[in-house]
Amino acid sequence: MSDDNETAPGPNDVTESLRSAIGDRYLTYALSTIMHRALPDARDGLKPVHRRILYAMSRLRLSPTGGFLKSAKISGDTMGDFHPHGDAAIYDAMARLAQDFNVRYPLVDGQGNFGNIDGDNPAASRYTEARMTAAAEALLEGLSEDAVDFRDNYDGRLTEPSVLPASFPNLLANGSSGIAVGMATNIPPHNLHELIDACLHLIKSPGAADDSLLTHILGPDFPTGGVIVEPPENMAEAYRTGRGSFRLRAKWEVEDLGRGQWQIVVTEIPYQVQKSKLIEKLAEVIQTKKVPLLADVRDESAEDVRVVLEPRARSVDPEMLMGMLFRNSDLEIRFSLNMNVLIDGLTPKVCSLKEVLRAFLDHRRDVLVRRSRHRLGKIDHRLEVLEGFIIAFLHLDRVIDIIRYDDDPKSALMAEDWAHPHIRATSEKDYVGPKATDPEIALTEVQAEAILNMRLRSLRRLEELELIAERDALRAERQGIMALLADEALQWARIADELRETRKQFGRTSPGGARRTQFALAADVAYVPIEAMIDREPITVVCSQMGWVRAMTGHIDLTRDLKFKDGDAARFTFHAETTDKLLVFGANGRFYTVSAANLPGGRGMGEPLRLMIDLPNEAEIIDILIHKPGEKLLVASTDGNGFVVPEVEVVAQTRAGKQVLNLGASTARLCKRIAGDHVAVVGENRKVLVFGIDELPEMTRGKGVRLQKYKDGGLSDATTFTLADGLTWLDPAGRTRTQSELDEWIGKRATAGRMAPRGFPRDNRFT
Incomplete structure (x- = not known):
């Protein structure tokens, strides 16, 4: 577009940079979110x-x-x-x-x-x-x-x-959570009785230390109960800094079914854990056999929570079973504490427990002072009206005469000079009316208006005495309020009395006021490997070329013919035990870990291994090994790069596996357990190279180093062996052949090597 078509800014247009415009507007949005949406006020919570x-x-x-x-x-x-x-x-x-x-x-x-x-x-x-x-x-x-x-x-x-x-510290009593811009808050609920006890302690000792408040506030009190197992020193630090977390467990008990049978009943679940999702998670734990000690879970809840957990055998230790479930489900959670609040309604701040209570108490004092002044104004107004009523009663005939005959009775009442009433007693016997020597006063507009609005039924002697009594009571109340406003100690005493009344109404003796969340030491069961809880039985692992895996009972003959789906055949067949962990190495360079006990039975064709691990469809299974802690593996890619990795470093904890061999355009080629002091490598060009295992680095992840040099093609196979025993391989007839003299093929790593010995397999494989 030409410059002629551009519109010049007008005299009322304001121009600013995009950075400034976006920055100002986002700051406005952020402040609005912080102050008017996400963060609670420390005063009313x-x-x-x-x-x-x-x-x-x-x-x-x-x-x-x-x-x-x-x-x-x-x-x-x-x-x-x-x-x-x-x-x-x-x-x-x-x-x-x-x-x-x-x-x-x-x-x-x-x-x-x-x-x-x-x-x-x-x-x-x-x-x-x-x-x-x-x-x-x-x-x-x-x-x-x-x-x-x-x-x-x-x-x-x-x-x-x-x-x-806010008559009580609602921020801590009910808790709060929210996410603002660049900050968040998460405050657990607490027991109101304990909070008020801490407030009374803070009124009595304003300089009290943070830790002294914890003698009154034991910790959070969640509406769903549960058991807090966080160490006291950790909770004290969290309340002191305003940041921390609490370990919260479900409450459970062992229910005796007779004849040695028993079951676990969960009666309280952690705060904000949905029971239906908890049941689903426990069912998944059973299905995946993460906790083999658990046989079944049932939800028998009605009005109260009742989740039944059935053990696999009566010999199971309940503490061990619950310890495993605490680690593998939401029967135990960690509730975070982040007391980020608006301390004065405007400024966000991460506060300690003492600062939050102090903000509430200061707010209560402001409320007391404002309510007292408001009451004082009401009393002054009522006293003014009462004085007018009393004057009217003492001069009733004159007042009636003015109202009856004067065209403007309000102005006439205000213009009249009235003798000031001196009342020495409120009883009719001791009543003394105005005297001739009394000073004269005028009615105010408020008094005149009140007299004109007075009902006729009020014109009786008894009403006059009641007004005098009310006036005296209001004067006494006024003196008390004036003394309260002038004395800070009296104000705090009044606040303490109000808090005690609130405690009586909502404290531990009221319905629902008793503490629900209990405390206990974390009876952590020592970690027991899952293998130790599985019955050790022999199995034969069978994995087909299409990746269908199964576990046959017992150690069967590995040469036995097995049934597979049409177009499928055996790929990996080996003996194992149910307590074994299997390492699956994929062409994507990742290791996956599968428990042998979780393999499907051998009655059918098995199940796809890819349903148990997140192995991409395009990634081939390179090898499946039984994990042996302390052993080392040789991993290599098709371009000839590789390294040595300890087996313990390739064990994955999740379905996603663990990336060990980094790949560029190549793919993973092999994974061999180290057995010997030398490495033999053969390329697709049939050249063989032998070098010492010490020339390879030991790594936990990476691309590795060059094993053999190629002009074209890539790595075909590699193996490790003891040089003194010679290099062995299987010939086409299945016979084992050994090459003892290897001087011709021994060289430095990353060299080209020499043509393979006579009789070496045409598929360029050592095994």
Whole structure:
């Protein structure tokens, strides 16, 4: 396009570099995600979506003792008034607050299907109903008393609280998790009774050390129970730094079935582990024989969790069985701790346990001061009204006369000079009215308005005495509030009293308040190799040319004719035992490990080996060996490169195998166990080279070094042998031939070598 067609920037256009524009916008997005979506506030422990849901429910008057309301209405009001995001996301957040297996102290009381521990999703919002719980009400207590700041909602029509008053440390009580931009948070739930005990300790001793709090807070208290087996010193370090993890195990017991039979019953599973997926994993463990001691798993759960594990034999040690299951399933998890929170509602920070509790207590003091000042304003207003009422009662005839005959009674009441009432007692007997010597005062606009709005039924003697009593009580209350605002010690004493009341309501003596997660020392069973738990029996491993593998019972004759699929034939046949590990070497240079005990039986044609390992279809199986720890292997590629590798280094722990021989355009050619002090190499050009095994490097992975030099073609075969015994091979007739004089073929590694001896096989193979 020519320059003439380019549009020049206008006077109102703003130009900036792409780097600056993208950087500014991404920073804005990141800050929004951190502050308004992913990280909880340390003061009330809530994210904005949860806070807005609870506030919307409070505006709908969904108290714990009231009726339920459709969840669709709640999420709709939250979306329309405060949270301009998808209603599905809002409903999911609300549903989680109602799940007692996810939230230690649920904030929403759900009616209907709100999901279950199996991982099933809640019913649609139109089918469920909800209201607040007492815990949610405690978080909102004081909201109408100017306890916190309010801000405009997203469109400016309404206002919403920037934080809730929070009568208890909800951040630690219910925990939180979230992923922001460049940071994340993960906080486990804790026991409310223990948290309040720690808060009271911190009020009494503000300079208390972090470790002293752990005498009150024993550790996380997950809603699904379980057993924490993390050492205390590790937990102390995690709470001190705000980062760490906890090992959490399922709770189990041995159930006696009589006659020596028994089974294991799991009654509590780790937090946030879906029971259905746990059962699937345990079934997979049985199928793959990763834990041979386990015979069967059944889910007999109803309202409570009951997962039954059947041992393979009554002689099995339950501790050993569970130890293996802990290592191979989600019956044990590691829950990470990352207390990254908004410490003041704005700044993300990884906090220690003490810092989080300190932020909550400072917030409670702010709430107390603000509520006290709000109450003080209400008292002052009421006292002003009461003074006006009392004046009206003492001058009732004059007040009635003004209201009856004056055109503007409000102005007339305010213009009148009234004798100030001196009341020395509140009883009718001791009542003393105004005197002629009393000072005169004028009614304020508030007092005049209140008098004009007074009901006629209030014009009685008893009401006057009640007003005087109310005034005296308010004056006493006002003095108490003024003393409270002037004395920090009194404020902390009041906060401690409020926390004790909360502890009484939600503590360990309340329904569901007792600690659920227990502690134990990790009774780790010493690692026992799987081979040691398998009955040692002889087998014959058979692998066909197409890669179908099976294990025949016993050591059969290796020359025996076996049945294969049409077009298939035997490739590898050797004797082994069920306790053996088999090393499979592929043309892609990777080693795979297969347990002989996991091979299919020999009744049929077997199964494809590629179903057991992730060997690509295009990669040929080069060799299958029985693993012998302490031995070494010679591996080489078609281009003549190779090296020596210890066998223990090629054992793979996963189906994906382990890459050992790095390949370029070539493929892997051979894998031979080292047996001797020399290497014999033959190329496709039938030239043979013999050199010392010490010329090859020992490596764990790599391309290796050149074994033999070729002008064309590549490596055909190699073997290792003892030079004093001579080089042997099988002739076409199957007879073993030995070449003792090898001076003609001995040379340096990477040389070309000499033509093969007379009688050497035409396929250029030593065996």
